[in-house]
Amino acid sequence: SADLKLLEEATISVCKSLVEKNPRTGNLGSLIKVFLSRTKELKISAECQNHLFIWQAHNALFIICCLLKVFISQMSEEELQLHFTYEDKA
Numbered sequence: 001s002a003d004l005k006l007l008e009e010a011t012i013s014v015c016k017s018l019v020e021k022n023p024r025t026g027n028l029g030s031l032i033k034v035f036l037s038r039t040k041e042l043k044i045s046a047e048c049q050n051h052l053f054i055w056q057a058h059n060a061l062f063i064i065c066c067l068l069k070v071f072i073s074q075m076s077e078e079e080l081q082l083h084f085t086y087e088d089k090a
Contacts, residue, residue, distance in 0.1 A: 035060035
């Protein structure tokens with residue numbers, strides 16, 4: 001839709017910046033961990049009619065999808081592998 005196209009155009013610079021910094025920061029992995037932690041709470045959240053976790057999980061998944069679209073369109077398979085094999089150096 002037109003709204004999705006406008007959103008993609010508005011966020012492309014932020015996504016590209018994250019793509020460039022991700023090998024050092026591991027932010028994509030952190031975002032995926034947040035999403036996974038929220039999905040564990042979705043059933044309880046729905047039963048209690050508390051939509052906070054549902055909203056957070058939905059937003060995290062949406063951001064992950066937008067970022068992956070940029071990742072896949074901007075880099076080779078080898079570069080993608082670097083982003084998904086990040087190891088904390090601390």
